[in-house]
Amino acid sequence: MLLAGKRVVITGASRGIGRAIALGCARHGADVMLGHSGRSNEDDILTLRQQIEVLGRKVADLAGDIGDPDTGAALIAGAVEQLGGVDVFISNAGICPFHAFLDMPRETYYRTVNTNLNGAYFAVQAAARQMQQQGEGGAIIAVSSISALVGGAMQTHYTPTKAGLLSLMQSCAIALGPLGIRCNALLPGTIETDINRQDLADPHKRSYMQNRIPLGRLGQPEDLVGPAVFLASDLARYVTGASLLVDGGMYVNLQ
Ligand SMILES: NC(=O)C1=CN([C@@H]2O[C@H](COP(=O)(O)OP(=O)(O)OC[C@H]3O[C@@H](n4cnc5c(N)ncnc54)[C@H](O)[C@@H]3O)[C@@H](O)[C@H]2O)C=CC1
Numbered sequence: 001m002l003l004a005g006k007r008v009v010i011t012g013a014s015r016g017i018g019r020a021i022a023l024g025c026a027r028h029g030a031d032v033m034l035g036h037s038g039r040s041n042e043d044d045i046l047t048l049r050q051q052i053e054v055l056g057r058k059v060a061d062l063a064g065d066i067g068d069p070d071t072g073a074a075l076i077a078g079a080v081e082q083l084g085g086v087d088v089f090i091s092n093a094g095i096c097p098f099h100a101f102l103d104m105p106r107e108t109y110y111r112t113v114n115t116n117l118n119g120a121y122f123a124v125q126a127a128a129r130q131m132q133q134q135g136e137g138g139a140i141i142a143v144s145s146i147s148a149l150v151g152g153a154m155q156t157h158y159t160p161t162k163a164g165l166l167s168l169m170q171s172c173a174i175a176l177g178p179l180g181i182r183c184n185a186l187l188p189g190t191i192e193t194d195i196n197r198q199d200l201a202d203p204h205k206r207s208y209m210q211n212r213i214p215l216g217r218l219g220q221p222e223d224l225v226g227p228a229v230f231l232a233s234d235l236a237r238y239v240t241g242a243s244l245l246v247d248g249g250m251y252v253n254l255q
């Protein structure tokens with residue numbers, strides 16, 4: 001039980017990586033506030049709530065578009081009201097609508113940046129303000145990506161947001177270190193979720209991605225649980241400004 005007594009707030013908790021991490025945190029003893037888009041995911045959230053309640057943990061949820069700069073503050077306020085405070089904030093919500101560069105619609109570009117980076121910025125700020133008020137430090141984790149370090153022809157709008165999140169955690173580590181608030185980035189590789197279901201449905205793309213991974217398989221959302229729980233826990237008490245690749249070795253596989 002690495003997170004006993006901790007109150008965790010996570011965005012994008014309805015499915016994929018966020019859902020796995022939320023459940024993993026609860027299994028490690030945390031109470032959890034689930035942020036979600038509210039867009040027809042009520043059943044997913046209800047099931048997740050039940051899975052967490054069965055573990056004997058407190059759980060709450062709040063719907064809201066993370067691209068709205070007030071959503072993060074609302075989530076944090078909800079956690080204070082229903083869980084009694086915030087010890088860990090995990091910025092996970094994100095989108096990656098694959099599209100070529102030369103004809104990138106402005107709407108797609110702005111929506112991606114707004115969801116992945118701007119929303120995360122204000123949510124991290126709201127979490128940090130609450131942690132400052134509590135006066136006991138805390139842990140903030142941004143789900144960035146291997147794409148913070150490398151490019152993608154169909155991800156020119158997306159990769160800058162992931163590099164931005166990595167940079168945000170580095171700067172926040174400096175800004176918030178004196179308050180005992182640790183800030184770290186998780187960099188998943190290719191994890192099978194809804195975000196890339198269509199992309200990986202192409203058998204050539206799928207086997208290309210798979211063949212790049214030394215550990216020999218695509219990632220699963222559960223592969224992120226250990227790294228997230230570690231960074232959230234006191235085991236990582238001297239870890240801040242760090243980034244942790246969780247990619248089966250894909251990044252270092254040049255030849
Ligand atoms: N699946 C992958 O290969 C990788 C994913 N990531 C990142 O992991 C994070 C989670 O993605 P996945 O679980 O893979 O995808 P997913 O599509 O399964 O989950 C995304 C989550 O974000 C939520 N979300 C999306 N837009 C939102 C909005 N405007 N407001 C509130 N919530 C919103 C969705 O409702 C969902 O819960 C994302 O930030 C993604 O960029 C990073 C590297 C690799």
Ligand SMILES: C[C@H](O)[C@@H]1OC(=O)[C@H](O)[C@@H]1O
Pocket residue numbers: 096144145146147152162188189190191195196199
């Ligand atoms: C959505 C992509 O498949 C996924 O997201 C990332 O951040 C990585 O670049 C993966 O390719």
